[in-house]
Amino acid sequence: MTAGRTKAGRMKAERMNSPRATVTTHGPLPDRPYDVAVVGAGVVGCAIARALAHHPRLRVALVEAQDDVGQGTSKANTAILHTGFDAVPGSLEARLVREGSRQLAAYAAESGIPVEKVGALLVAWDEEQLAALPRLARKAERNEYRETRLLDPAELYAREPHLGPGALGALHVPGESVICPWTTTLAYATQAVLGGVELHLNSPVQDASHDGSSHRLRTRRGTLRARHLVNAAGLHADTLDRQLGHHDFTVTPRRGQLIVYDRFARALVQHILLPVPTALGKGVLVAPTVHGNVLLGPTAEDLRDKRATDSTADGLALLRDKGRRLLPELVEEEITAVYAGLRAATEHDDYRITAHPSQAYVTVGGIRSTGLTASLAIADHVTGLLAANGLDLGPVREPPPVRMPHLGENAPRPCEQPQLVAADPEYGTLVCHCERVSRGEIRDALGSTIPPRTLDGLRRRTRARAGRCQGFHCGAAVRALLEEARG
Amino acid sequence: MRNVDVLVVGGGPGGLAAAARLAAAGAGSVEVLEREQQAGGVPRYSAHGGFGTWSRPLTGPAYARLLTDAAIAAGAVVRTGVSALDWAGPLTLTTTGPEGPETLTARAVVLATGAHERSRAARLVPGTRPAGVLTTGELLQSVHLYGQHIGSRAVIVGAQDVSYTAARTIRTAGADVVAMVTDLPRPQTSPARAHDARLRGRVPLLTDTTVTELLGHGRLSGVSVRHRDGRTITLLCDTVVFTGDFVPDHELARRGGVALDPGTRGPAVDGALRTSRPGVFAVGSVLHPVESASVAMREGAHAAGAVKKWFTDEEAWPTGVPLTVQPPLHWIAPGRVTPTDRLPYVLRTTTLLTRPVLEVTQDGRELYRHRLRTAVPNRTVRLPASWTHRVDRQGGPVRVTVTGP
Numbered sequence: 001m002t003a004g005r006t007k008a009g010r011m012k013a014e015r016m017n018s019p020r021a022t023v024t025t026h027g028p029l030p031d032r033p034y035d036v037a038v039v040g041a042g043v044v045g046c047a048i049a050r051a052l053a054h055h056p057r058l059r060v061a062l063v064e065a066q067d068d069v070g071q072g073t074s075k076a077n078t079a080i081l082h083t084g085f086d087a088v089p090g091s092l093e094a095r096l097v098r099e100g101s102r103q104l105a106a107y108a109a110e111s112g113i114p115v116e117k118v119g120a121l122l123v124a125w126d127e128e129q130l131a132a133l134p135r136l137a138r139k140a141e142r143n144e145y146r147e148t149r150l151l152d153p154a155e156l157y158a159r160e161p162h163l164g165p166g167a168l169g170a171l172h173v174p175g176e177s178v179i180c181p182w183t184t185t186l187a188y189a190t191q192a193v194l195g196g197v198e199l200h201l202n203s204p205v206q207d208a209s210h211d212g213s214s215h216r217l218r219t220r221r222g223t224l225r226a227r228h229l230v231n232a233a234g235l236h237a238d239t240l241d242r243q244l245g246h247h248d249f250t251v252t253p254r255r256g257q258l259i260v261y262d263r264f265a266r267a268l269v270q271h272i273l274l275p276v277p278t279a280l281g282k283g284v285l286v287a288p289t290v291h292g293n294v295l296l297g298p299t300a301e302d303l304r305d306k307r308a309t310d311s312t313a314d315g316l317a318l319l320r321d322k323g324r325r326l327l328p329e330l331v332e333e334e335i336t337a338v339y340a341g342l343r344a345a346t347e348h349d350d351y352r353i354t355a356h357p358s359q360a361y362v363t364v365g366g367i368r369s370t371g372l373t374a375s376l377a378i379a380d381h382v383t384g385l386l387a388a389n390g391l392d393l394g395p396v397r398e399p400p401p402v403r404m405p406h407l408g409e410n411a412p413r414p415c416e417q418p419q420l421v422a423a424d425p426e427y428g429t430l431v432c433h434c435e436r437v438s439r440g441e442i443r444d445a446l447g448s449t450i451p452p453r454t455l456d457g458l459r460r461r462t463r464a465r466a467g468r469c470q471g472f473h474c475g476a477a478v479r480a481l482l483e484e485a486r487g
Numbered sequence: 488m489r490n491v492d493v494l495v496v497g498g499g500p501g502g503l504a505a506a507a508r509l510a511a512a513g514a515g516s517v518e519v520l521e522r523e524q525q526a527g528g529v530p531r532y533s534a535h536g537g538f539g540t541w542s543r544p545l546t547g548p549a550y551a552r553l554l555t556d557a558a559i560a561a562g563a564v565v566r567t568g569v570s571a572l573d574w575a576g577p578l579t580l581t582t583t584g585p586e587g588p589e590t591l592t593a594r595a596v597v598l599a600t601g602a603h604e605r606s607r608a609a610r611l612v613p614g615t616r617p618a619g620v621l622t623t624g625e626l627l628q629s630v631h632l633y634g635q636h637i638g639s640r641a642v643i644v645g646a647q648d649v650s651y652t653a654a655r656t657i658r659t660a661g662a663d664v665v666a667m668v669t670d671l672p673r674p675q676t677s678p679a680r681a682h683d684a685r686l687r688g689r690v691p692l693l694t695d696t697t698v699t700e701l702l703g704h705g706r707l708s709g710v711s712v713r714h715r716d717g718r719t720i721t722l723l724c725d726t727v728v729f730t731g732d733f734v735p736d737h738e739l740a741r742r743g744g745v746a747l748d749p750g751t752r753g754p755a756v757d758g759a760l761r762t763s764r765p766g767v768f769a770v771g772s773v774l775h776p777v778e779s780a781s782v783a784m785r786e787g788a789h790a791a792g793a794v795k796k797w798f799t800d801e802e803a804w805p806t807g808v809p810l811t812v813q814p815p816l817h818w819i820a821p822g823r824v825t826p827t828d829r830l831p832y833v834l835r836t837t838t839l840l841t842r843p844v845l846e847v848t849q850d851g852r853e854l855y856r857h858r859l860r861t862a863v864p865n866r867t868v869r870l871p872a873s874w875t876h877r878v879d880r881q882g883g884p885v886r887v888t889v890t891g892p
Contacts, residue, residue: 260608264741307704310615320611334734338608339616415583416572425585430570433522434738455618469736470606473523475621476628479635 021449022198025067028222029200033214034061036386037226039205039240041066043074043181043375044367045232046188050399051379052386053195057394060197061224062189063217065204065236068457069450070185072234074372075460076309076341078258078298079289080272081105081115081177082373085140085148091350092381094143097370100377104184105177107376110401111191113183114290114408120176120272121151121160123326124168129276133171136276140173148173162268164325176272180290180407181372182460187404188375190449195399199450200224205233208243210359228360228391230382235306235344237352237365249352249365253306253342256298256369257315259323262468265294265333266409273326284322286330291435291463292409293336296323302345309340336468343368353378355385362386405441407463414438431481432474434467442478446485458482493794494580494593495519495563496571496739499528500780501771502599503554504787505794506563512795517563518591520582522570526558527551528601529624529772530780534631534659535652538780548631550780574743578766595794598740598754598762598769599787602776604649605732607701612729614701617708619726623653626728630660638725642710643667643690644698645730646674646681647865649777653728654690665724666691668698668712673839675865701727731865733776740769750811750818751775757807758821758828758872759793760786765804768794775820775833778867782833789830808849809884815840816889819870824885826878832870834887836862843889847874850883862889 036052038045041064049062066072081104084097108115124130137148151170157163159172193199203219208229210216215229231240238251266288275283287295299315316338324331345368346352352365362385364378371378387393413436414420414427421428426440445452445461452458455465455478464478465471471478492515495502502519503526510517525531530538533547545553558565569584579592604622619638621629629635637660643653646669654664667674667684672694674681684690695715702709702721710727713719735753737745746763748755753776754762754769762769768790771783807823810832817835821828836843840862847855847870855874862868870887878885 310700311613313611313613313699316611316613334605335609335611336606338611338613415570416588418587421583421585421587425587428583428585428587429568430522430583433570436570436572456616468606468609468738469603469624470608470622472603472606472622472624475625476633476635479629480633483635 021193023193023201023450024199025201025453026221029203029219029224030198033225033227035059035226036228036230036391037061037063037215037217037224038230038232039063039217040232040234041069041189041199042072042232042234043070043185043188044234044364044371044378045230046070046185046192047375047379048230048232048364048382049192049197050188050195051383053192053197053399054396055393056196056397061226062192062197062199063203063205063219063224064199064201067201067453069189069199070182070460073341073343074181074185076258076339077181077256077369077372078285078287078295079178079181080287080373081179082370083145083173083175084143084370084373085145085173086136086277087143087370088349089139089142092353093351093370093374096351096374096377096381098144100374103376104179104373108179108184111187112404112406113187114180114406114410115177116288116290116408116410117175117177118271118288119172119174120274121156122171122173122274122276123156123163124170124276125166126168129278130168132276133169136171145175147175160270160273162327162329163273164328178272178288178290179372183404183407184372184375186450186461187402191399191402193449194402205240208240210244210361215361228386228389230362230364230386232364234367235342237344237363241363241365244359244361246356246363248354248363249346249348251344251346251365253303253308254345255301255303255308255340255342257311257319257338257340258295258297259316259319259335260289260337261294261296261330262334262336263292265330266292268327268329269294284319286323286326290408290410291466294330296330298341303342306342309342311338311340334468336466336470353381353385355389357389360389360391362389405444405462414441431477432464432467434469435463437462437464439481442481446482451485452482453486455479455482488579488590488592490592491516491518492593493517493595493597494591495597495599496580497521497528497599497601497771498526498555498565498567499599499601499771499783500530500554501783501787502597503558503565504784505597505599505770505790506565507558507561508788508791509794510558510562512791514791514795514798519558519563519565520569520571521565521567524568525551526555526565526567532627532631533652535655571739577764594766595797596767597790597794598767598773599771600736600739600773602733602735602772604729605734607729610729610732612698612701615703617701617703617706619707620701621726621728623649623728623730626653627656630656637662639663640665640724641726641728642722642724643728643730645669646671646676646692646694647731648676650730651676651680651684653730654684654688657728658688662726664688664690665722666693668693668696670695670697671864675863733772735773735776737773740773743767748818748820748822750822751820753820755823756821757805757823757825758830758875759796759825760790760821760830761793761804763806766797775818778833786830808878808880808882811884811886813886813888816887819887824875824878826876826880828875829872831872834868834870836864836868836889839863840889843891845870846888846890847885848888849879849885854878854885
């Protein structure tokens, strides 16, 4: 409440920062060449940077075009931690999703990333889909996932009483989980930075070249040099790849529009409700979120514009139409957000992770909707490729562990924890009432290793302004706290 | 666990009026839980006049202070920075605040939780998600409570009273209003106010026009609009304010299983402002999104009487019969009626009605009939309660209809 307490809190937050933590947002980039530059601070790039932070002798740069980590596909997806049951058996994606899924579940538990193992139901609405379910179960087995089970309509409706009429059966995949995508990316990035990785934001790479011994990345903030390069540029991975002379794939942004329903919708759905995949794609799903909302989406529109993250009237009408059939009561609930993400689809069916030893370069392309799940396994895989490219990783040391603020609904919010509020009343002073975000949590986020620079960044870290009123009540107060901290 | 006699959730005009009246009437310990740092509700940041009485006009902030002081002077405890989180019993609430979580049990609970405007997302307005997209509530607080910078060119979505308040606030903040946009054929405010904005304020009003898309990455760069006749245009702006389209802040009511009115989406109450949950009352904008502060205060005072009666009467908790409206009427509040109800009703229409005849019937029997001058969407239509004694407690729903001139 008092200025003194706020200051004490800030000092505490600062002390938590390692003296090595380097996050830059402006000014020229450092001259001295790095051992490795990772381009793209999405969930994959951050995971790779975190893996490299295990090697303290390496000097690593994480270069990001936007003003925050996880600003592309990583912030706008369906937030599902997959089992990989429906991947193409034998593909690289299948292996990395399977491994990454286990790794991320364990990492989430130790880092405070919200995860809920709600399980998925692939719901069949016609005979063709019903006939596909046993095939999917067999495919899951080939992907080493053996826990699927077929449900008859009675069992399906017992599990999902609010499901629309006409479902013929379902395949239950109990291992599918929902996760907080923002906390995951931020946890990786924070741990990477605390482990010595230098994060350079606002540094879009305009041109890249390799002169035989080092890479030169020309950015808006000057040129950055590195001996080894990792391309984790997501939607722009093909552009960067071409600048280095490779024409292996083309990224076609596949837009997914999603609608987020308010908390009261959460009681309507217990599992991730997946459509049965058909020739026309994966279709629209309904999924609970770890934040206590319900997602409806995504659309799947192949586009050319890599900035087309706008929602459309047609897309939203289609989603509401599908939602009405899947879960009729859902569309009666209030909507808290609408967003659109672009998946980095390519003409290939698998990830395009390729080592180019002669250039000391690794391309991490075509990471579509499974990138979040596979991120930690991709990072290990890429680290191996870098070593094979000639990078001397040196000794191993665990970077400092991170404990992220828990944004999930499956644990009490700080304002509900008596000891926490007694120790610091700022945790009992709510600013965002819909999401029950206290001034203490906002203060912590603003003083964190990778602080938010915008209201959107603050929302992803705290959930402030993410609720039903979308800032009607708290928007100005939250903005005041951000502006005060940013000076 | 602590016990009080009356717990009022929400320290806006309705809640404060109820608390003041109850405390003055000796209803025992009366405690108001206000989640913001200051009590007073929306008037806190409604810097314009128009509050108070005609003999003693006040600005919103002065009015908010007056109401708060009056409640405290009457003996109510007004606790700010304290949020009611959930129910832990029939009349027991869990709360939190700087002093930590607490459980409070009361003999009566008054819900006065207010309302908010639907956000751009809730209105399903397509486009990008840039900065510069506000509701009136956020705009007014930004300008009047925090002195924050608003962009330089704003489009106002809506042409009702609150929209004109938003327009004035934009100009106070030194920005231009590019246009006001309404999907209805006419502005929904007093003719004087509409003329003044158009002629003196030089604010263009686009009627029969909807916002079809928000444009811009990072910061808003414009909004695309479409006229009913198919014409489209892009209005260049860096700020857009979505006004009106209020929804009740009914979270606590719903969490408590309180039945909602299908029209207002607020708690369904009878004329004594009793919800479906015994001992739980509701007043103010949570009932009818939204009416003026004076309507909320009137309800607060009225609910105080009902609470006092609840404390003394052994009468079973009556629920009344449903009071429903037929299109083009949108909703009515209260939405249930008992023969003893005396509180005037507020209604809304979805279309403009000229010289409509308002008719109240039960099972085909006429209870009341009256010709109005006009009924304008998004503006209050009033219905007196002079007919309620003719309601049959055992009868079917009471219907309110309008017929043309």
